Amino acid sequence: MAEKIAVLGAGSWGSTLANMLVENGHDVKLWARNQAQVDQLNKEHINPEYMKNLVYSDKLVATTDMVAAVKGADVILIVIPTKGLRQVAGKLNTIIAELGQRPLIIHATKGLEQNTYKRPSQMIEEEIAPENRASIVVLSGPSHAEDVAIKDMTAVTAASADLAAAERVQRLFSNSYFRVYTNDDVIGAEFGAALKNIIAIGAGALQGLGYHDNARAALITRGLAEIRRLGVAFGANPMTFIGLSGVGDLVVTATSKNSRNWRAGYQLGQGQNLADVVANMGMVIEGVYTTKAAYELSRKRQVKMPITEALYDVLYNGKSIKTAIDQLMDRDLTSENE
Numbered sequence: 217m218a219e220k221i222a223v224l225g226a227g228s229w230g231s232t233l234a235n236m237l238v239e240n241g242h243d244v245k246l247w248a249r250n251q252a253q254v255d256q257l258n259k260e261h262i263n264p265e266y267m268k269n270l271v272y273s274d275k276l277v278a279t280t281d282m283v284a285a286v287k288g289a290d291v292i293l294i295v296i297p298t299k300g301l302r303q304v305a306g307k308l309n310t311i312i313a314e315l316g317q318r319p320l321i322i323h324a325t326k327g328l329e330q331n332t333y334k335r336p337s338q339m340i341e342e343e344i345a346p347e348n349r350a351s352i353v354v355l356s357g358p359s360h361a362e363d364v365a366i367k368d369m370t371a372v373t374a375a376s377a378d379l380a381a382a383e384r385v386q387r388l389f390s391n392s393y394f395r396v397y398t399n400d401d402v403i404g405a406e407f408g409a410a411l412k413n414i415i416a417i418g419a420g421a422l423q424g425l426g427y428h429d430n431a432r433a434a435l436i437t438r439g440l441a442e443i444r445r446l447g448v449a450f451g452a453n454p455m456t457f458i459g460l461s462g463v464g465d466l467v468v469t470a471t472s473k474n475s476r477n478w479r480a481g482y483q484l485g486q487g488q489n490l491a492d493v494v495a496n497m498g499m500v501i502e503g504v505y506t507t508k509a510a511y512e513l514s515r516k517r518q519v520k521m522p523i524t525e526a527l528y529d530v531l532y533n534g535k536s537i538k539t540a541i542d543q544l545m546d547r548d549l550t551s552e553n554e
């Protein structure tokens with residue numbers, strides 16, 4: 217059944233998902249804050265700052281007016297980086313309260329808030345009053361926008377405490393190349409999504425320094441162990457971490473040149489400095505910020521996250537990557553299951 221959907225955020229992922237939803241037969245309005253970008257999307261059907269090679273459907277309508285985007289929408293998909301999510305959700309709350317709408321909220325944001333360590337769905341719950349919204353569903357999993365844009369085979373997770381809402385999202389997004397599974401573990405899905413970016417930066421750094429396949433496999437596997445430890449400490453189902461939003465997303469992000477996080481790590485490994493890497497990427501590198509939040513959170517909760525701690529020292533304390541790797545390898549020997 218065709219639905220009216222507003223997509224907030226017209227970067228790589230928001231614009232690609234909006235286009236896919238149009239092609240799935242839905243009535244989609246895409247909100248962005250930049251008028252020039254909106255004009256290009258509406259008139260030339262391109263979004264060159266974010267998705268160089270995608271030609272968007274002429275049925276996709278973009279606007280800088282959030283009220284116009286949201287008016288009449290039964291479903292709102294938020295695809296804003298973690299840093300801007302709270303502000304956009306707060307604005308959305310005011311608008312839907314005034315319009316008297318109570319939409320389903322989906323988000324695809326992957327990170328943890330600085331200082332509060334809140335997950336994206338927690339920020340949304342805090343900013344959008346329960347009377348202004350239906351359920352919240354997390355869309356996550358191994359899904360680079362670049363692959364979805366060329367209709368490559370992709371499988372993701374729709375996680376929600378409300379199974380009917382997750383199943384609705386499954387129907388909205390699924391098509392011949394994009395397969396959506398449901399899951400009831402929002403905490404696990406969001407921790408998996410946020411924390412895999414830290415390990416992806418590390419994997420890129422290893423490759424940038426000239427390490428090979430064994431090193432990458434070790435990092436991914438031990439990275440998954442610490443992702444699971446932190447998630448489980450906050451109530452996640454351990455099984456979620458061997459699913460699409462866990463190991464699935466970790467593998468794609470830690471092995472793909474499409475990943476902004478992997479690329480950032482690679483450039484750091486090659487000797488570039490962090491400020492230049494961030495300034496030149498032109499898109500959000502969530503893992504840079506998540507590393508800080510996860511490091512602080514793990515200290516507070518007393519959860520061992522040695523790789524995250526090592527990367528924190530590299531990104532925020534000027535430690536060399538080589539020293540960080542040597543120190544990781546030099547720790548007391550331990551059991552794999554600790």
Ligand SMILES: NC(=O)C1=CN([C@@H]2O[C@H](COP(=O)(O)OP(=O)(O)OC[C@H]3O[C@@H](n4cnc5c(N)ncnc54)[C@H](OP(=O)(O)O)[C@@H]3O)[C@@H](O)[C@H]2O)C=CC1
Pocket residue numbers: 225226227228229230231248249250266295296297298299300301303304324325326327359360361362498499500502
């Ligand atoms: N790219 C991908 O393949 C995937 C990304 N994700 C996740 O989706 C989220 C968004 O990523 P992605 O689309 O790739 O990011 P991009 O960097 O490509 O785009 C970010 C978009 O968000 C907008 N934006 C940023 N801050 C604000 C703000 N405060 N208010 C309004 N708009 C804002 C930007 O607008 P402007 O251009 O005006 O700055 C831009 O349209 C991230 O959490 C990411 O981890 C998840 C799965 C796949």
Ligand SMILES: O=C(CO)COP(=O)(O)O
Pocket residue numbers: 326357358359360361413416465468469474475476477478500501502
């Ligand atoms: O989350 C993603 C793929 O699932 C995108 O990862 P990057 O942000 O590293 O590009």
